[in-house]
Amino acid sequence: MALEYRRYKPEECEFVPVALAEEVPPGERLLLTIGDIDVVVFNIAGQYFAIEDRCTHDDAPIGDGELEGYTLVCPRHGARFDVRTGQVLAPPAPAPVPAFPVQVHDGRIEVGIPRQK
Numbered sequence: 001m002a003l004e005y006r007r008y009k010p011e012e013c014e015f016v017p018v019a020l021a022e023e024v025p026p027g028e029r030l031l032l033t034i035g036d037i038d039v040v041v042f043n044i045a046g047q048y049f050a051i052e053d054r055c056t057h058d059d060a061p062i063g064d065g066e067l068e069g070y071t072l073v074c075p076r077h078g079a080r081f082d083v084r085t086g087q088v089l090a091p092p093a094p095a096p097v098p099a100f101p102v103q104v105h106d107g108r109i110e111v112g113i114p115r116q117k
């Protein structure tokens, strides 16, 4: 069975400013908490991506993991996630991580967090 993954659409989200764009240059990442969600934001070759900083294997942080292209490797047991979508690319993670839209507005990085329903 194919794993479902969840990439939130911008229209579902409220955008929260998290940093100046110049503070996260290409190759860098930012770990932060928005509300009660731990988030990691990556700048990969000038494009920003954000996923929840929580491995679905045992809920450990993944934000410090090694990045290979667009693939983040969980530092604990090696699950792999596509930071563009949150999709699992390799086990043992059983499910994808949420991926949040990112925009740059007035020089600030803004992460889209799903609105509470």
Ligand code: FES
Binding pocket: 055, 056, 057, 058, 059, 060, 074, 075, 076, 077, 078, 079, 091, 092, 093
């Ligand atoms: S905690 Fe990430 S693979 Fe186990």
